[in-house]
Amino acid sequence: MKRKICELLLIIVFYVLQCTAGRVLAIGGISPNFLIIIPVLFGFLNGKTEGIYTGFVCGIIYDLFSYSIIGLSSIAMMFIGYFAGCFYQKYEEKEFLMPIAMVGAGDFIYGFLSYVVNFLLHNKLDVLYYLKRFIMPEVVYTVIVTIAIYRIIVFLNRHFEGKERKRAIEYDQGNI
Template sequence: MLRVVLVGISIIISYVFQTTFSSGISFGVAAPNIIMAFVCSYALLRGKKEGMYVGFILGILVDLFYGYYDVIGINAFLYMIIGFVIGMFHEIFYLEDILIPMAVVGVCDFLYNFIYYVITFLLRNKLDFIYYIKAIILPEMVYTIFITVFIYRLLMYFNKKLEAFEKRGEKELD
C-alpha cells in the first residue's frame, strides 16, 4: 500500500517536473524527457508489471493535457509498451550498473520520438526526417540519457529503502 502511494506521488512529481522545469533546464530547443527516464528506470528496477502500469498512467497524464489534437491514448500506449518491454529486462541485467539504464533510455527515447514523429509530423507531409533527427531527436536523447544517471540512482536508492521496509513489515507479520 505504501508503495502504491509513494509511486503515485513520484509519478505526479516526474510529470510536474517535466511540464514545469524541463524548459528551464533545456539547451536550445531540446528539453530532456524526464518521464521517459522515469518509466525506464522504474521498469528496470521493478519488472514488467509495475513498469507497464507506471508507463500507462504517465502516458495517460501526458495525453490528457498535451495530447496531439486532444486525442487520448497515443502516449499511454507508447509509454505502456516501453514500461512492459523494459520491465522484461529486470531479471536479466545486473541493476547496479548505470550503463544499462542509460543505454535502455537512449534506445527507448529514440524509438518513442521516432514513432511520435511519424504520427504527428510525417502524416502532415513534413518529410525532412534527417533534419528532425538532428534537431530534435538526438539532442533530446543525449540529454535524457544524461538525466537518467540521476533519476536512476535516486530511484534505486528509494527502491532499496522501500524493499527493506517491506521485508521488515513482512517479518513482523509472521
Template sequence: MKRYLSMFFMIIIVLILQTTIFPHIRLVGVMPNLFVVLTAASGFMYGRKFGMYTGFLCGFFIDYIYNDVIGISIAIFVIVGYINGIANKLYFEDDLSIPLASIALSDLLYGLLYYICQFMMRGRFHIWTYVLDIMVPEAIYTIIFGVFVYKFMHWLEEKLYPPKEELVHTGDKLIT
C-alpha cells in the same frame, strides 16, 4: 503497494518539473524527458507490469492536460515500459551502463513512435531532421538527468524495501 504509491507521487513531481522548470533549461532547443526515464527505469528495475503501470500513468497525465486525443501518449509509454520490462533480465543493481543505455534507447524509441503517430501521419517525412535535431539531443540530455533519477529510484527502493542480506549472512555464519 508502497512502490506503486511512491511511483505515483514521483510522476506528479516529474510532471510539474517537466512542464514548469524544464522549458527554461532547454539546450539546443530540447529539454530532457524525465517521463521516459521513469518509465524505462521502472520497467527495467521491476519488470513488465510495473513498467506498464508507470507508462500508463505518465501517458495519461500528458494526454489529459496537453493533448487533444487521449490515448496516443498512453500507448507509447506503455510500449516503452513493456519493452524495458523485457530487459529486466539484464538487471544488476550496481551496473549503470546497461540501464542508461536502455534509457537512451527508450528515449529514441519514444521519439520515433511519437514522430510516427503525430508527424508522419500528417505528411512530415523528413525523418532525419527530426532524428538529428530532436531525438538524439533529447536522448543525450535525458541520460544526464537519467543518472540522477535512476540513482534516486535505487535509494528509494532501499528505503522502502530494506535488503535482508544481513540476515542471510548471519545465517551463513551460523552454519559454518
C-alpha cells in the same frame, strides 16, 4: 499500497519537473523527457508489471495535460516500460550502463513514434531533419539527466522494497 501512492507522487513530481524545470533547462529549445525515465527504470528494477503500470500512468498524465491524442503516449510508454521490464533480474542495479542505454532507446522510440503520428501522417516527410534537430538531442539530454538521478531512484526503490519485504515477513509470522 504505499508503494503505488509514492510512485504516483514521484510521477507527478517528474511531470511538474518536465513542465517547469524542463523549460528552464532547455538548451536550444530541447528539454529532457523526464516522464520516460520512470517507466524504464521502474521496469528495469521491478519487472514488466511495474514498467507497464508506471508507463500507463506517465502516459495518461502526459496525454491529459499536454497532448491532443489521448492514449498515444500511454500505449507507447507502456510498451517501453514492458520491454525494460524484460531485463529485470538479468542485470543488477549496480550496472549503470544498461538502464541508461534503455532510457536512451526508450526515448528514441517514443520520439520516433511521436514523429510518425504527428508529422509523417501529415505529409511532413523530412525524417532526418526531425531526427537530427529534435529526437537525438532530446535522447542525449534525457540520458544525461538519467545519469544524474539514477542513484536517487535506485535508493527510493530499495527503500520501498525493504519496507514491503519487512511487512511481508511480519505478516507471515502470524501463520506458523
